[in-house]
Structures are given as structure tokens and as C-alpha cells.
Amino acid sequence: MVKHYETFVMTEDEYCYQYIGDMVKGFVKDSGIQSGIVTVVTAHTNTGIIVTEPLDCILSDLDVLLHQLVKDDAEYSHAHFLNTYGRTSANAYGHLRSILTGNSCIFPIQQGKMLMGEAQEIVFMEYDGPQNRKVFVDVIGD
Amino acid sequence: MIIDIHTHPGFIQEISGDPKQIAFRRENMFLYKQHIWPLELFLKQMDAAGIDCSVLLPEDMTTRAGNAVVTNDEIAALVSLCPDRLIGFASVDPHRDDALEVLERAFSEQKLMGLKLNPSSQGFMPTDPIMKPIYETCIRYNKPILFHAGMTWIKNSSSKYSRPTVFEDVALDYPEMRICLAHFGWPWVMETAMLTLKYPNVYADTALLYFDSPKQFFRTTFNQQLGEYWIDRMLYDKVMFGSNYPRIEQKRMINAVNELTLRPKQKQMVLGGNAARFIGLEG
Numbered sequence: 479m480v481k482h483y484e485t486f487v488m489t490e491d492e493y494c495y496q497y498i499g500d501m502v503k504g505f506v507k508d509s510g511i512q513s514g515i516v517t518v519v520t521a522h523t524n525t526g527i528i529v530t531e532p533l534d535c536i537l538s539d540l541d542v543l544l545h546q547l548v549k550d551d552a553e554y555s556h557a558h559f560l561n562t563y564g565r566t567s568a569n570a571y572g573h574l575r576s577i578l579t580g581n582s583c584i585f586p587i588q589q590g591k592m593l594m595g596e597a598q599e600i601v602f603m604e605y606d607g608p609q610n611r612k613v614f615v616d617v618i619g620d
Numbered sequence: 621m622i623i624d625i626h627t628h629p630g631f632i633q634e635i636s637g638d639p640k641q642i643a644f645r646r647e648n649m650f651l652y653k654q655h656i657w658p659l660e661l662f663l664k665q666m667d668a669a670g671i672d673c674s675v676l677l678p679e680d681m682t683t684r685a686g687n688a689v690v691t692n693d694e695i696a697a698l699v700s701l702c703p704d705r706l707i708g709f710a711s712v713d714p715h716r717d718d719a720l721e722v723l724e725r726a727f728s729e730q731k732l733m734g735l736k737l738n739p740s741s742q743g744f745m746p747t748d749p750i751m752k753p754i755y756e757t758c759i760r761y762n763k764p765i766l767f768h769a770g771m772t773w774i775k776n777s778s779s780k781y782s783r784p785t786v787f788e789d790v791a792l793d794y795p796e797m798r799i800c801l802a803h804f805g806w807p808w809v810m811e812t813a814m815l816t817l818k819y820p821n822v823y824a825d826t827a828l829l830y831f832d833s834p835k836q837f838f839r840t841t842f843n844q845q846l847g848e849y850w851i852d853r854m855l856y857d858k859v860m861f862g863s864n865y866p867r868i869e870q871k872r873m874i875n876a877v878n879e880l881t882l883r884p885k886q887k888q889m890v891l892g893g894n895a896a897r898f899i900g901l902e903g
Contacts, residue, residue: 488661491668492871557833564650564773566868568833608664610657 481509483615489607493541497532498613499600502585503592505615512590514619518600519582521612524572526579526603537601544605548574572606579603587619623707623895624666624674624870625766626802626827626862628690633658634701635694645689648681648741650773654866659701666705669871672892673704675862675899677736677766678711680722684743688713692722696730707899709734709766712754714744720753727761733899738768739781746781746790755790759797764823764898769801770808771830784811791819798898802862803828806841813846816858823898824855825862826877826890834868834876848881856886860895 483505487496498518506516520527530536554570583600586593602613629635630645636656646652666674676698678690688711695708710726712719712735726732735758739746746767758765767787771779780786784805791799800823805812807830815822829837842851851859863873874891882890896902 488664490664551833551835554833557836559830563653564867565654566829566834568868568872608661608668610655610661 479511479618479620481505481511481617483508483617485613485615487602487604487611487613489602489604489609489611491604491607494604494607495537496602496604497599498602499594499598502600502615506587506592506617507590509617510590511587511617511619514587514617515584516587516592517582517584517614517616517618519614519616520602521614522576522609523581524569524576524606525581525611526576526605527581527583527613528579528601528603529583529598530601531597532599532601544575544578547578569606575603575605587617621672621892621896622670622874623861623892623899624671624863624865624874625800625825625860625895625898627674627676627865627870628679628867629662629676629695629698630654630690631656631866632662632698635690635698641687644685644687648685648689648774649679650775651867659698663702663705665870669869669874671870671874673707674865674870675707675709675734675766675895677709679736679738679741680711680713680716681741682713683715684713684741692726692730692732695732708732709736711736713742714748714750714754715742720757723754723757727757727763732763734764734766736766736768738772739786740768740772740777740779741774743777744781746787751790755794755797759794762900764798764800764900766800766802766825768803769805769812769824770803770828771806784808784815787822788815788819791815791822795819795821797821798823800825800860800898803864804841804859806830809841809845813850813855816855823858823860823894825860826873827862827864829864829868829873834872835879838876838880842880851880851890852882852886856882856889857894859890860898861891 556570680688699708710732712722806828863870
């Protein structure tokens, strides 16, 4: 059985993050599925889903690392007008940070509960906000 | 106070309940994939960009396309939801039989603060005699006009109606009427510089982005095609920050303005002081 959920995360700033582990656990509980897996996938190409320890220092280090690796103002080919949109894309840095951190995570479910390590948290990463972001949560199993 | 003089609110959820109207807006605004989002998010985006107030622009295309992409009523409704952060302009299709009634109502009842006109998409020359009563109404109510100027993306619309020099006789004939040449009249930015330099009633906005990123395009336009110090030394009281949202995010455009060669006082004027004077928020 697959139970599919879609939810929105309204982000607050250009670069920011939100912990969404409790929200995902709520969907697992709602699904009634006892044994299986849960997948969490962002619907966007300039956001990320990561798993890490929910400590400000780690998220701060990640912030520094991503901004070192991907500059805001480099000479990006993606900075041009898109005729199919009628808009200018100037968010290459958001796409590249998204590629680096990935768009999804997966956890096992046993006895109706999501199994996570003690230090683990699911974090939604915003790289081009504020925006209203869609997240897919699929609970798969019996 | 930081004011964005140039935003298009056609995809804000509170005025986007009709899917047919959204399809009409996407087609006629040349914004084919624009998402709809709530006013709450627009305000968050303004906050993230450090913008205090945004001017909301409608566009009446009744005789050309059969409808307005955003109506004056919709602008007034949005302003009523957040009057401290939103400033509403009116629009009227000059070819409508009831154009003057629409404009009178916009200023007297809907309390809109200025007029947006687009000679290219609305199909008129700014010097056409049909414009005389519209200009006289704006003067009577002391309301400014923000004209689309320069290139237009809109299909079947010619940029010849919006070339900056076609506004010169309007500036000459109506010296008491404040007008803004939006998009700095790109690609004819030198003509816009001439008009803003010469005429006290002519302003321009920074809602221009046709190539590159905002910062790169501003460097090309304002530091190479125009003189790097022209705004700082001469046009600082005539140029207004405008983003053209949602064709580009406000945060990116204000970041580009912040990198222009401007001393702090001049930058303050470009980011809001000039707009406050243009709209009539001062005194």
C-alpha cells in the first residue's frame, strides 16, 4: 500500500531551513502503515532535503560551506531571460546548492513508527526564498 | 522608506480565484508559468528584500484583449488587505468609451494613487488627442502616470508606441503632470537619460532586465552604456527603484540597485524618496 501526502512549507528568507521530522512522523502515523518505508521529496529544484543533527552549529557550517562552494554572483550561464517562462532566471546558485544537497531522504518504518537515529533530523533547505514550497511524503508498506 | 514603484500583482491568490482569468493573465502578461501565491508570501518576500511598500500596477486591455489583466477593483481590494504596505495605481484603456468615468472612479472612490498606462499593449500614441482629457484628469487629481516605456514583451504589440522620445511632447505640454518612463525606456536608455535630465516632471524606474543577472545587466546599462556617475551626480532625484516583480524577484533587483555607484543620500532617494515625491506621499 502507498499513502501519498503533499504539504507546503512557507519559507521566510533567501537562505533558511526548517525541521520537518515531526511533520513526516505525523504522516506516517496517519497512514496506519506498520512496516515499510517513508520517502520525503521536495518538488523544487532550488531547495534541498537533508538529514543531519539539528544543531545550529552544524547548520551554520553547512551555510558557510555551501556559500563557499557556490557563490551568489559568479558568471552563471543560467542568468538569462527564459522565453518559455517570460521571466529571467538569476538563481543558478540555488539550483547548484540544491544539486549538492539532494532532494530527498528515506527512512524505515517498523511497528508503525519511523526509525531514526537519535541524532537525526530531517531538514528542509531553502536556497531561493521566501517561497511556498511543496513537499511529497509517501508512506509505502503494509 | 523603501518603495518598489513597479510590481504586477496578477498572481496573488487573493485576486486569483478564476482559472480562466489566470490563463488570460499568463498569456497577456507573457508570464506563462507564473505560480499563484498568497499575499502573505508576497509580504514575506518584501520583508526579505527590505522593501517597505510596493506599488501595485493593473492593466486595462479591454478593447484590445477583451478584459483587464488586473482590474482597478482588484488593486483596491489588495490595498485594503494591507494598506500600510501596498499602494494601488489605476489603469484605464484610453480607447474605452467610458475611460474618463473609470478614471474618475479610480481616483475619487477607489482612492488609487496614480495611473499606469502601456502605450504598446493598449495601442495608443502618448500624444494622441484622445489622451488629453485623461491627462487633464490626472492633473486635476494631482496623480502621476507611470508609462510603460521601451521594449515590450507582449505579442502583437509594437515598441514604437513606447519609445522614450514619444513622451517628450507630453512632458512639454503638461509640465505639471509627473510621468515615469518605466524600465528606463530600455533599450533607448540614453533617450530616457536625456528626458529625465531635461524635464523636471519626467522620472524613470529601474525595472529593466533583459539580459544577464540583475547585477550584470545594471553594470552594463548604468556603468557602461550610461556614465557610471550620471545617476549619482545628476539623476539621483529622478530615478526610482522598481523591480518588475514577478518577472524577477524583488530581492535580486534591489541587490542590483544597491551595487550602483550611489552615495548614501542619493541611494536613499532612488530606493524610496523619489517614489514618495512622485506618488505624492510627501506633503
